[in-house]
Structure formats: structure tokens, C-alpha cells
Amino acid sequence: MARKLSYGMAINEAxxxxxxxxxxxxxxxxxxxxxxxxxxxxxxxxxxxxxRVKDTALSEAAIVGLSCGAAICGxxxxxxxxxxxxxxxxxxxxVNNAAKLGYMFQGKTxxxxxxxxxxxxxxxxxxxxxxxxxxxxxxxxxxxxVCPSTPYEAKGLLTSAIKSNNPVIFLEHKKLYNVKGEVPExxxxxxxxxxxxxxxxxxxxxxxxxxxLQMANEAARTLEQEGISVEIVNPRTIFPYDKExxxxxxxxxxxxxxxxxxxxxxxxxAEFSAMVTEDxxxxxxxxxxxxxxxxTPVPFAPVLEDSVMPQKDDLLASCRDLxxxx
Amino acid sequence: MPKFGLTMEEGTIxxxxxxxxxxxAKGDILAEVSTDKITNSVTSPEDGYMRxxxxxxxxxxxCGEVIALMTESAEEALTESSGxxxxxxxxxxxxxxxxxxxxxxxxxxxxxxxxxxITPRARKLAExxxxxxxxxxxxxLLGAITVDDxxxxxxxxxxxxxxxxVAVPSTASVPESVAASGTDYVxxxxxxxxxxxxxxxxxxxxxxxxxxxxxADMTQLVSVYRELxxxxxxxxxxxxxxxxxxxxxxxALEDHPRIRTTLIGEEQVRISxxxxxxxxxxxxxxxxIVPVIRDANLLDLRSIALKLRDLTxxxxxxxxxxxxLGDASITVSNMGxxxxxxxxxxxxxxxGALLGVGAMRxxxxxxxGHMTIAxxxxxxxxxDHRIINGGPAARFLEQVVDTLQHxxxx
Numbered sequence: 001m002a003r004k005l006s007y008g009m010a011i012n013e014a015x016x017x018x019x020x021x022x023x024x025x026x027x028x029x030x031x032x033x034x035x036x037x038x039x040x041x042x043x044x045x046x047x048x049x050x051x052r053v054k055d056t057a058l059s060e061a062a063i064v065g066l067s068c069g070a071a072i073c074g075x076x077x078x079x080x081x082x083x084x085x086x087x088x089x090x091x092x093x094x095v096n097n098a099a100k101l102g103y104m105f106q107g108k109t110x111x112x113x114x115x116x117x118x119x120x121x122x123x124x125x126x127x128x129x130x131x132x133x134x135x136x137x138x139x140x141x142x143x144x145x146v147c148p149s150t151p152y153e154a155k156g157l158l159t160s161a162i163k164s165n166n167p168v169i170f171l172e173h174k175k176l177y178n179v180k181g182e183v184p185e186x187x188x189x190x191x192x193x194x195x196x197x198x199x200x201x202x203x204x205x206x207x208x209x210x211x212x213l214q215m216a217n218e219a220a221r222t223l224e225q226e227g228i229s230v231e232i233v234n235p236r237t238i239f240p241y242d243k244e245x246x247x248x249x250x251x252x253x254x255x256x257x258x259x260x261x262x263x264x265x266x267x268x269x270a271e272f273s274a275m276v277t278e279d280x281x282x283x284x285x286x287x288x289x290x291x292x293x294x295x296t297p298v299p300f301a302p303v304l305e306d307s308v309m310p311q312k313d314d315l316l317a318s319c320r321d322l323x324x325x326x
Numbered sequence: 327m328p329k330f331g332l333t334m335e336e337g338t339i340x341x342x343x344x345x346x347x348x349x350x351a352k353g354d355i356l357a358e359v360s361t362d363k364i365t366n367s368v369t370s371p372e373d374g375y376m377r378x379x380x381x382x383x384x385x386x387x388x389c390g391e392v393i394a395l396m397t398e399s400a401e402e403a404l405t406e407s408s409g410x411x412x413x414x415x416x417x418x419x420x421x422x423x424x425x426x427x428x429x430x431x432x433x434x435x436x437x438x439x440x441x442x443x444i445t446p447r448a449r450k451l452a453e454x455x456x457x458x459x460x461x462x463x464x465x466x467l468l469g470a471i472t473v474d475d476x477x478x479x480x481x482x483x484x485x486x487x488x489x490x491x492v493a494v495p496s497t498a499s500v501p502e503s504v505a506a507s508g509t510d511y512v513x514x515x516x517x518x519x520x521x522x523x524x525x526x527x528x529x530x531x532x533x534x535x536x537x538x539x540x541x542a543d544m545t546q547l548v549s550v551y552r553e554l555x556x557x558x559x560x561x562x563x564x565x566x567x568x569x570x571x572x573x574x575x576x577x578a579l580e581d582h583p584r585i586r587t588t589l590i591g592e593e594q595v596r597i598s599x600x601x602x603x604x605x606x607x608x609x610x611x612x613x614x615i616v617p618v619i620r621d622a623n624l625l626d627l628r629s630i631a632l633k634l635r636d637l638t639x640x641x642x643x644x645x646x647x648x649x650x651l652g653d654a655s656i657t658v659s660n661m662g663x664x665x666x667x668x669x670x671x672x673x674x675x676x677x678g679a680l681l682g683v684g685a686m687r688x689x690x691x692x693x694x695g696h697m698t699i700a701x702x703x704x705x706x707x708x709x710d711h712r713i714i715n716g717g718p719a720a721r722f723l724e725q726v727v728d729t730l731q732h733x734x735x736x
Binding site: 247248251252254280281282283284285 | 445446447448466467468470472473
């Protein structure tokens with residue numbers, strides 16, 4: 001089982017295996033069929049299942065709208081937005097249809113579509129191709145928001161997402177597509193709504209996803225030399241999130257730093273912070289800190305893009321400040 | 327009944343020092359306890375009221391047995407949970423208690439680290455409001471005591487919590503003075519005084535002890551000693567003549583098992599395999615204690631000197647461990663520094679012999695018709711004639727002298 005697969009190919013393998021298993025599953029999006037996807041994630045599917053992999057016109061709204069209709073009729077669409085930023089064009093379909101249809105028919109049907117989209121910055125893709133979009137959908141009940149961080153998670157969370165009867169926004173990070181990791185060959189599912197403690201520690205909890213996990217681990221190693229023990233929690237699902245794991249970690253360390261790519265205002269870090277303060281105030285021995293991207297769109301110039309991203313120095317400083325607080 | 331040392335099995339309540347019905351604070355001395363080796367006091371583990379003694383004065387019970395019942399308030403009914411079997415000794419720690427060094431400041435903030443799991447906010451409130459909480463079973467995450475738990479179950483800390491100090495000099499209890507008649511002063515015996523009186527009487531009455539003595543030219547020893555003393559001093563080791571004598575006695579004992587033989591009852595003897603030397607230490611309050619250097623025959627002179635100094639210091643500060651008393655093969659008692667020459671030391675039961683060391687003085691020594699001046703030491707050996715005869719005793723003493731006269735330069 002020491003086989004390694006890239007994040008992108010793990011997703012590809014998940015799609016192959018799911019389509020093999022379940023004939024209700026179909027794939028739809030711009031250039032997903034003949035081209036195999038702009039990033040190559042859906043390669044090989046159209047050759048196997050030409051009737052179940054569809055290229056569309058340049059219309060995100062149509063992609064999602066069609067998928068909602070198909071879903072409530074009993075199919076399992078796996079739709080792709082070429083870039084997460086383009087989901088804005090389909091916003092109405094996502095928040096008004098995908099999110100709500102499951103509630104509207106007395107349980108007689110559900111809208112179990114999976115909406116895959118590459119998000120995230122750091123590879124010089126500029127303003128319209130670098131957004132983190134968790135926050136766009138966080139405030140819409142009915143949507144499930146999943147952020148896999150490794151090839152192992154990408155495959156296992158996607159199979160679960162497709163299987164789920166809920167509409168799942170599956171946010172892949174484009175900078176991770178080529179990162180390799182161990183991936184079991186067989187079909188497997190990872191539980192949605194469960195967080196994972198990536199690293200155990202006792203002095204401060206750092207919550208991070210996707211590319212930020214690497215920063216968190218590097219910081220943890222640095223801080224270990226200073227005698228600060230960092231616990232790293234990976235939520236995996238941004239909403240509905242695993243409160244219990246997070247609160248237990250805070251109870252253990254009494255300090256919390258939320259490391260989140262994407263703008264600070266109204267991000268998932270803000271939500272987690274408010275929840276912890278509300279439910280676990282007495283377990284805290286210091287305020288909660290958020291280390292995030294700046295509140296600006298993602299610039300094109302590399303130097304500017306790098307400065308807008310969350311900074312490791314800020315993460316280190318935050319952890320140290322909390323440990324020495326008071 | 328606390329356990330003062332790993333090998334302690336039972337203790338005797340010598341005296342209860344609080345009345346039934348009396349209010350006690352955590353750390354107050356409740357009773358005097360003695361064992362075969364050591365005396366100590368039992369202190370109260372909590373604030374509360376003494377309600378009932380379960381062990382009478384003079385009674386002996388095993389370690390861990392409940393000896394008294396205490397309650398939080400004066401009136402509440404006595405239940406099984408009132409028993410204080412976790413009573414703490416006043417000096418030293420109970421054998422099982424292993425105090426972990428307290429965690430660094432920052433981890434003490436976390437609820438899970440530290441001895442009691444409590445949320446940081448609740449801990450802060452407890453400090454601000456002077457509440458005790460270690461008795462509360464926490465209902466929070468990871469079993470932590472929450473603010474609500476504290477509000478419901480926190481107990482106000484009494485104004486003056488008396489904390490027991492580990493080392494209280496000298497005797498375990500201060501003798502009370504009893505009303506004097508006329509101009510004489512009458513007081514009660516302390517526990518250690520009572521123990522000494524019993525031991526000395528039992529020794530005299532229960533053995534057939536007698537003493538032989540000799541003098542010996544210590545020229546060689548003195549010159550070796552002087553040289554070693556300086557050398558050791560540079561390493562921070564203080565060498566004394568007593569240490570040299572202990573070494574010589576330990577070496578000689580290896581060849582004289584009869585001297586480390588003790589009578590058990592009337593039918594058996596025990597020959598001790600380990601050679602441990604008791605050293606009589608005269609305490610500032612005129613009482614006497616005998617710490618023991620274990621396996622002295624296996625230690626080099628340097629180690630003996632270090633051990634001797636350590637034990638003597640701690641004996642004077644009442645900081646000896648239970649395991650450092652008793653089970654010696656022989657005791658050495660040095661009265662030489664007080665000018666005593668010959669004396670008849672009293673055996674320390676159940677030992678079969680005791681070496682009394684007298685003064686070392688410059689004297690005229692006659693050797694084959696020639697007079698020289700040499701340092702001469704006086705040695706007195708008391709032995710139990712029930713099992714050791716004069717011959718073996720004298721031969722042992724002779725070897726001790728011989729070893730000292732040819733003291734190896736180690």
C-alpha cells in the first residue's frame with residue numbers, strides 16, 4: 001500500500017471507481033470530457049463512459065441548474081466549475097436551488113449533487129483564478145463544504161461526497177494537484193463532518209486546511225525547539241464542522257490560532273473563533289487569533305501575491321504571543 | 327496509618343494530640359506515631375473536625391488502616407468516607423507518594439495538565455474568591471472542573487490554612503510541661519525519649535553485655551589521614567577519623583562473622599550478610615539517633631566520608647529517611663572528641679557488638695625499651711556474651727586495630 005498518487009490523480013481515481021460502482025453518477029462541466037479537464041483531473045472518464053461524461057457550453061449556471069434537476073430526479077451529478085471563482089456565475093443555482101431543494105419536498109427527494117472546483121492562491125493565477133470561496137457558501141445552510149488536504153483525503157472525501165444525499169461543495173486546492181501521497185488502490189470512503197488531529201500538542205491549537213497545513217507543520221517544528229508544543233487540527237469539512245474535536249483540543253491546550261487562507265473578514269476562521277468563544281470561553285487562557293490572507297483580492301505580481309497570503313512569521317508570532325499571554 | 331518508608335509495615339499511636347470534637351486545619355498534627363525505627367507525627371490531610379479515634383494510644387496497626395474519623399462539619403453523621411486513611415506523616419513523604427515536579431507555568435494554564443483538571447477561568451475565579459476545588463469532580467471537557475462546578479461545589483478556603491513544614495527540628499512533639507510542685511520542674515517524656523529509655527533498658531536487661539578495651543599507636547593512621555584529608559578536601563570531601571574507623575571496622579567484619587551474629591529468641595541466630603555500620607549521632611537537644619551506612623565494606627573511604635557527613639547533617643535536621651535507620655551489623659560510637667578515653671557503650675539491640683571510640687592523644691609509648699611519643703587511640707568493644715565470647719571479640723578488636731595501624735592509603 002505504499003503506492004503514491006498525486007492529489008489530482010487521486011481525485012481522478014475516485015471518479016473512475018465511483019462511476020464503475022454506481023451507474024447513476026455522471027460528470028459534467030467545461031472541457032471535462034474530451035479534454036479530460038483543464039487540470040486533467042477527469043482524464044480517461046469520457047473514453048470509458050462517453051454517455052456519462054458531458055462537455056457544456058460556457059455557462060456555469062446551466063451546469064449547476066442541470067445538475068440540481070438531475071439530482072432531484074435521482075441521478076448523482078459530479079459537476080465541475082473550472083475555477084472556484086466562476087461559481088459566482090452559478091451562485092443563484094447553488095444557494096437557491098442546490099441548498100434548498102432538499103428541504104422543500106417533505107423529504108421525498110434530495111439534491112445530492114457534488115460540485116467540484118479548484119480554489120486557492122499561490123501559483124500566480126491572479127484575481128479571477130485564485131480565490132478561496134468557503135466563505136461564499138458558509139452562510140448558506142443546506143450546503144456541505146469540504147476541503148481535502150492530501151491525496152488520501154481527496155479520494156476518500158470525494159467518494160463520500162458523491163455518495164452523500166446532500167449538495168457538497170468539494171473545494172480542491174489547485175496548488176496541491178501535483179503533490180503526491182500514499183493512496184490506497186481500492187475504493188474507500190472517509191467520513192464527512194469529522195476533523196482530524198494531525199499533530200498532537202499541549203500548548204496551543206492551530207487549525208489549518210490544505211496548503212496551510214504545511215505551514216502549520218513547519219511552524220510546529222520551529223516552535224518545538226523553543227519548547228512550545230503545537231497541536232494541529234485539520235477540520236476536513238468546513239461546514240458542518242466537527243465542533244467536538246475542536247473544543248476538546250481547545251480544552252487541552254487553552255490556546256487557539258486559526259490559520260486560514262482567504263480574506264479574514266467573515267472567513268471560516270471567524271466562525272470557528274466565535275463558536276469557541278461562545279462555547280468554551282472558560283477553557284481559554286488567551287484570546288483567539290486568526291492568521292489569514294489580507295483582505296484584498298489576490299494580486300498577479302508574484303511579490304504582491306506572496307505578501308497577501310498568510311505569513312508564517314505571523315503564525316509563529318501568534319503562537320508565541322498566546323503562550324506568553326498574561 | 328501513614329507509611330513512612332517502603333519497609334514500614336505497622337505503626338503505634340503513641341499519643342493523640344487533638345480532642346474528639348476539636349476543629350482541625352489541614353496540616354495540624356493529630357497524633358504521635360512510632361515504629362520500630364523512627365518516630366513521626368500524623369498530620370491532617372484536610373480541614374475538618376476530629377470525630378472519633380479508631381485506634382487507642384499504645385495500639386499498633388498496619389499501615390493504611392483507618393485510624394480516625396473526621397468530618398467537614400461538626401454535626402454531620404459519620405460515614406465510611408469519613409475515614410482518614412490518607413493521613414500524611416509530618417516529616418518526609420509516605421513511601422508511595424512520588425511528587426512529580428510541577429509543570430512549567432504555561433502548561434498549568436491548560437485544564438488537563440497540572441494535578442487537578444480545571445478550566446483556566448474557573449481556576450482564576452477560585453483564586454480570586456479563595457475557593458478550594460480539588461474535591462470537585464469536574465463535568466467539563468476532558469473532566470475539567472468548570473465555572474459552574476466551582477459555583478456549585480467550591481468550598482471557601484479557611485482564613486489560616488496551616489501548611490505542614492517538612493523539617494521541624496529535633497523531637498516530633500514538644501513535651502508539655504506539667505504543673506510543677508515546689509521548685510522542681512516536671513514534664514512529660516517526648517516520644518524519642520521514651521523510645522530511648524525503653525531501648526536502653528531492654529538492652530541492659532535483655533543481654534549479657536560486657537566490654538573489652540585497648541589502646542593503639544596510630545602514628546601510621548595519622549600520617550595517612552593528614553595526606554588524604556588535604557587531597558579529599560580539594561574534591562569537596564571532608565574526611566574524619568570516624569570515617570577511617572568505620573572503614574576499618576567494615577573490613578574487619580568481613581573476616582569476623584561472629585561479631586555480626588545476633589540472637590533471635592532463644593533458639594536461633596542471624597548472621598547478617600550485608601555489612602552495615604550504625605553511627606551514633608549526638609543531637610543538639612541531647613537525644614541520640616543512629617543512622618546507618620549500608621554495605622560499608624563495599625564503599626571506598628571517600629564514599630564513606632561523604633555518606634557519614636550527609637547522614638550526620640540530616641540527623642541533626644531530623645531529615646533522615648526511614649530506610650536509613652536500623653538493621654545495622656554493628657554500631658560505632660565516637661566519644662573521643664569529648665575527652666572520653668575508656669567507656670562501656672550500651673549495645674544497640676539486636677546488634678551483638680558496639681565499638682566505642684575514645685580520644686586520640688599524644689602519649690609516651692614504650693617500644694622495646696625505647697620511648698617515643700605517638701598518638702594513641704582508646705577503643706572499647708562491648709559485645710553480647712550470650713553469643714560472642716571473649717576470644718572472638720578480642721580477635722576482632724585486634725584486627726580493627728591492626729587495620730588502623732596499617733591503614734591503606736586509598
